[in-house]
Each structure stands twice: as structure tokens, then as C-alpha cells.
Amino acid sequence: MRPTVHDIAERAGVSLATVDRVLNDRPGVRGVTRAKVEGAIAELGYVRDVAAANLAKSRVYPLVFILPEGDNPFMRGLEDEVRRAGAHSMVERTQLSVVTVPAFDGRALAREIDGAIERAVAGIAAVAVDAPEVLAAIGRAREAGIPFVTLVSDLANSGRDHFIGVDNIAAGRTAGSLMGRFLGERPGPVAVLAGSMRVRDHGERLEGFLAAMSAMPVSRAVLPVLEGQDDPELSFGLIAKCLADVPDLAGIYSLGAGNRGLVKALAATGAARSLCVIAHEVTDETRAALEGGLVDAVLNQDAGHEVRSAIRVLRAKADGLPVIAAQERIRLEIFIKDNLPSEPGADDTPGAAGN
Amino acid sequence: MRPTVHDIAERAGVSLATVDRVLNDRPGVRGVTRAKVEGAIAELGYVRDVAAANLAKSRVYPLVFILPEGDNPFMRGLEDEVRRAGAHSMVERTQLSVVTVPAFDGRALAREIDGAIERAVAGIAAVAVDAPEVLAAIGRAREAGIPFVTLVSDLANSGRDHFIGVDNIAAGRTAGSLMGRFLGERPGPVAVLAGSMRVRDHGERLEGFLAAMSAMPVSRAVLPVLEGQDDPELSFGLIAKCLADVPDLAGIYSLGAGNRGLVKALAATGAARSLCVIAHEVTDETRAALEGGLVDAVLNQDAGHEVRSAIRVLRAKADGLPVIAAQERIRLEIFIKDNLPSEPGADDTPGAAGN
DNA sequence: ATTTTTTTGATTTACGTACATCAAAAACTC
DNA sequence: GAGTTTTTGATGTACGTAAATCAAAAAAAT
Structure with a gap:
């Protein structure tokens, strides 16, 4: 069975309160005590139960997606996917919001990134623009400890946590x-x-x-x-x-x-x-x-997969957990007529309006 | 914020114990009281916090994958993916096990399905074989309330919950x-x-x-x-x-x-x-x-995606939650030399052994 | 109206973790 | 050694839900 904080306390010969202080980097622990606790953590292979912690903290992960405006069908599809994911994201303690900026407007994008930093969101996903002010804004997000994912369009040397898109x-x-x-x-x-x-x-x-x-x-x-x-x-x-x-x-x-x-x-x-x-x-x-x-x-490139991937990556980063590389790799798909999947919503009753 | 059992109790004018009885189909609730509680649940849009419930129950989802034996590279790759996923599945309260049966042996497959039913697993994923005894075994699993997913190879009219594979x-x-x-x-x-x-x-x-x-x-x-x-x-x-x-x-x-x-x-x-x-x-x-x-x-067809999908579907079914159809649709991928993703592990240090 | 049965409510304990409080113990300083 | 500061431990409450227990209330039966 999984080791708990009680097991750590017993193994290290300290109290629960001390274990909590070490696990959460709280002050008031001597170096020698900290070493004992960290040793016990390593020996036991303790992994935090994130679900239990989130319950205790009533935690919610507010994530923001910054997308370009306009009638580019792919971007609108991407936005639809975010909104669709957002419709039931509270079940997973995630709160998605979409912000749009004029396409290719680096200054507006940087402004929205800074806005998200101000609101202390749990993570940011954005379609990047090649501009120095965007580079700087991403740097500020990272400095503030906010995970940052570039979506569809990457930005080299930006310090972003992950790129989600194709080569x-x-x-x-x-x-x-x-x-x-x-x-x-x-x-x-x-x-x-x-x-x-x-x-x-x-x-x-x-x-x-x-x-x-x-x-x-x-x-x-x-x-x-x-x-x-x-x-x-x-x-x-x-x-x-x-x-x-x-x-x-x-x-x-x-x-x-x-x-x-x-x-x-x-x-x-x-x-x-x-x-x-x-x-x-x-x-x-x-x-x-x-x-x-x-x-x-x-x-x-599958917009739905990209949105789900962004959410998973930002959540994993916020929790300090590893990202499963194979799952988050976006494939370049080739479709001819014969392998084209049926249209989303094609299973719906013919009379159903939209989706 | 999300409604809780406390909100249901208040809205329906009953106690927590009664709410619990209704939510979990326990005896000892009059029809008129049940209707009141169910009305409150619907009005509030209450959705169970599965993570909190799992914590309370110390729940683990034992899932079994039944795969064909032999040196078919795809099936061995599928098995590797299950084992890889199983290596850290306890973090998500999932316990994966792999059982292999001789390829195309319907009788052996049916026997393993029944074995899994006996062990009261939370879900079964199997590469199906076209045989009446397999059909019957899947029926028994479904009767026992165990979710069943066919993997790679489907079986028509079997009552399985979901097929994960390509057309x-x-x-x-x-x-x-x-x-x-x-x-x-x-x-x-x-x-x-x-x-x-x-x-x-x-x-x-x-x-x-x-x-x-x-x-x-x-x-x-x-x-x-x-x-x-x-x-x-x-x-x-x-x-x-x-x-x-x-x-x-x-x-x-x-x-x-x-x-x-x-x-x-x-x-x-x-x-x-x-x-x-x-x-x-x-x-x-x-x-x-x-x-x-x-x-x-x-x-x-991506074996990794198929395994992750099977786990997600079986978990969702065990929890009585909806399956996201778009996410669980397995695409038929076309690879030529130019869009072939780099080999898994290609990011590793050149000296790294295997993976 | 009385007795019996069923339903309901109050309460406790549990899960694993977060976080706060304050007294006691340990360590440090003079 | 005495005084001061820091560290540690014990404890309580909280999150949302599960599940058990038993007394009280309500409903049903006679």
C-alpha cells in the first residue's frame, strides 16, 4: 500500500507536524532533522496523494488559454475545444478561461500574459508570437512560478515549459x-x-x-x-x-x-x-x-488532443509531477478520404442542433 | 462552488444520513423522501467528488488486460505499454495486471475472463476472439457489473462497453x-x-x-x-x-x-x-x-493511446461517469518517412540502455 | 388508542493531507 | 547556570464523502 505522512513520521522518528513542515517547505526545521525526514521520504518512495491534498486545500486550478482572434477556422476550432473542455472541468477542479487577442499582436499577447500573472492563475497556454515583449512576458510568468505552454506555434529560447504542436x-x-x-x-x-x-x-x-x-x-x-x-x-x-x-x-x-x-x-x-x-x-x-x-x-493536428494535452501538462507542472512524454507528443496526421474519422457529432440524432 | 451532500440535505430538508442512503442506494428510505432528495440533487446539479469518495473508501481499481501470447511485435508492444502504465498507476489508485493467453484460443480467453470476474476486478480489457464461449464470458462480466472493453479486435453483439481499436x-x-x-x-x-x-x-x-x-x-x-x-x-x-x-x-x-x-x-x-x-x-x-x-x-494504431484509453474508459464506467467520445476514438494513422515521430527514448542520453 | 415496524436523524470514525496554535523541549547565547 | 530563541510535538479543525450505530420520531398495523 502507499506510504503516508504517518509512515514518514514513524520512519524518521519525528512528529507529523515536522513532516508537514518538510514536505511543504515551511520554516522551523533544523537541517539535521530535515535530512532525516527527506531520507525517510526517499526510502519509502513516498508520493503525495494529490487528490487528498487538493481536497484539504479546496484547490482549484485556474488555467487561461490565450488565442488569436479572427475567422481562422483552425483557431476557432481550438477555441471550441477549450470551451468544450471547460464545460465540465470543475469536476477535475480545473477552471478554464479563454482570452483572445488580435492575431500576431505581440504587444496585446504580452499584456494578457501579464494580466494572467496578476490574477495568479495556475497555468497559461498561448499561441505564441515571435516578439521580444512576448519573450519577456513568458519569462515573467516563469519567474512567478506559473507553468507556461506554447500551443501550435512555439517560441524558441522562451523558457516555456512545453510546446504542444507539430514540427x-x-x-x-x-x-x-x-x-x-x-x-x-x-x-x-x-x-x-x-x-x-x-x-x-x-x-x-x-x-x-x-x-x-x-x-x-x-x-x-x-x-x-x-x-x-x-x-x-x-x-x-x-x-x-x-x-x-x-x-x-x-x-x-x-x-x-x-x-x-x-x-x-x-x-x-x-x-x-x-x-x-x-x-x-x-x-x-x-x-x-x-x-x-x-x-x-x-x-x-488534432485540436482536441492539443487542448487536453495543454491541460494535462499545466496540471502536472503545477503539481510538480512528471509529464508522460509519449502521451503529450502531437502527431502530424495524414488524412485521405478513406481514413478520415467521422465528423464529431455524427453520432447525434439528425435533428440535434449544433453540438 | 460545487454543491456538496450538505447542500442536498439542506435543499431537501433531510439529514446527511438520508442523503447518503439515497446516493448510495441503501435501504430504509421512503419513496416520497427519495423523490425529494433526488429532486434536490437534480436542481443543484450535484456531481459526486469521486476523488473524495475514493479517499474515504481507500478505493483501488484493479484492472486486468488479457492479451494474446506469441512474438507478434504489435501485441508485445501493447503489453509493454500496459506494463509501463502499470509502473506508476498506483498514484491514480489503479492496479494493472496483464494476463496472456494463447493467440486465438477462445476457451483460454473465456477462462481468464471468468477468473477476473471471480477476483471481482474493477474492469477487463481484452483482445477479443470470435468464439461463442468468449461471447458468453463477456456477458457474465457485464452481468456481474464489471465494465468490459474490447481492445484492437472487437466482438459484435457482445455487450462490451466500448471497443478500442481501428475500423x-x-x-x-x-x-x-x-x-x-x-x-x-x-x-x-x-x-x-x-x-x-x-x-x-x-x-x-x-x-x-x-x-x-x-x-x-x-x-x-x-x-x-x-x-x-x-x-x-x-x-x-x-x-x-x-x-x-x-x-x-x-x-x-x-x-x-x-x-x-x-x-x-x-x-x-x-x-x-x-x-x-x-x-x-x-x-x-x-x-x-x-x-x-x-x-x-x-x-x-497507437498502442500507448489504446492502453491509456482502455484505462480511462474502464475507470469512467466503474465510476458511472461519461466517456469523452472524441478522446477515445482511435485514429488510423498514416506514416511515411517524413511524418514518422522520433523513436520513444530517442531523447535519452545516447548511452542509456533500452527503454 | 396502543403496539409494532419502519424511517430518520445525530453522531462518530475513517480516508490523507493542509494548516494553524501553543506549550514543552531542545538548542543557543551570554 | 540562567535567560532567550528556536525547534518540535500534540492537537484540533478542515476538506467531501463513506459507512456504521442506535435512539428518537414517524408511520403502519391491530
């Missing part, structure tokens, strides 16, 4: 390999639709894509990047023009969130029947396009 | 689609390596594969199934013979666990340079083959 270079490389395999020896250039090359994630995906394409047996041109700012109408226009201007176009890689415009352009021109199209993230649009044959493959 | 027809279809896409217009038949067609899972994968291949624009022969009994040497022989007998072979789909023999035959003959090879489950052999270019894609 974007590998993502691009995967897209390139698949594109090359699917196209085989069929000739013609490929186009790339990005949001903005100023975003590091997009740059990394392109880098990986180009590397993989250049390693393919068949040499193939990659056209200059189309920057659609993740805007549906702008993306639509760029793709439609490209389809018109490049009659021998062989494929399109959409590495950002402009998929609504892409899918619309493909459907409008009927071009997808002869193109290989690879996009990122399963959303309503890309799911429909995959099922309807407009898109050949979607590379996905 | 094998979809798996076969995915393999067929990928094979067709990767081969493009390149001519030549494809071969299928199975364990045994007597195993329903293998039959389903073949079914899906054939359906997808026949839907491809290019018509392509599928050779009669090679049944290697998941034996490395038998599989080696069958593949080597096939490679010698069919010089225009275009691809191989390995739907079972004979991959060690397959990979060895490919390496020995140098045939893989001109073949498209798709296999199932990431194991040491398939990982190396994928990285070395002998295999083009591996379709995988």
Missing part, C-alpha cells in the same frame, strides 16, 4: 513527399498558397516542402508563393488567377488557413479533377473537399 | 487508395501478405483493400492472398517466392504481423527499390524499413 518543417516535408508520390511522373509545376511569409510557421512549412520536392526523382518547378493572408476572398482570387495563368499546373500545396478560398476556387473552375491538392487542418471546408475529391490529402 | 475495413481501404495513388499508371499486379484469413480482422482489411483497388482508374490484378500465419520464416519464404515468380510485381500490402519476414525478403532481394510496399503497425522492423526506404507507408 512545421516535417509538416512541409511530408506535404512535399506526398505531392511528389501522388504526381509520379506527371509533368507540370506546383503552386504554394500561404497566409503570410512573415509568419515563421509558414516559412518552415515552405522550407520543408521545397526540400522534399527537390529530393524527388522527377524535377519539378515550384511557383512563387501566393500570399493570401489567410483571407478567403484574396486566396480565391490568387488561386483562380493561377489556374487561369498556368494551364499545366500539376498541384497546389496550401500551407496556411486560406482553404475556404482555395476550395471555392477549385469547385468554381472544376480544376481539382486534374490537380493534386494538399492542405492543412481538418475543418468543415477541408473535410467536405476531401470527401468530395477536391482535395487529395489533409495534414492535421 | 479494419477502413484500414484496408486506406491501404488500397494509397497503393493506387502511389503506383499511378505503373503497370503490374499487387500481392497481399496476411496472417490467416480465418482471422476476421485480416478478412476485413482485405475486403477494404480490394474495394479501394477496384475503384482506382487503373485496373490492376490482386494476386491470391499469401497466408504467412504471422510467422517470420514462412512469410519470408512466401514473399521471396512471389518476388521470384512475378517479375512485374508492382506492390505488396502486408495486412498482418508478418513484417519481419517481409522486410527481410525485401532487403535480401533488393526488390523494394521498384515496389510500393504498405504495411501495418509501427514496430522496430517497420520503422527501420520506412526510414530505409524499403517500405513506403505504415498504417498504424
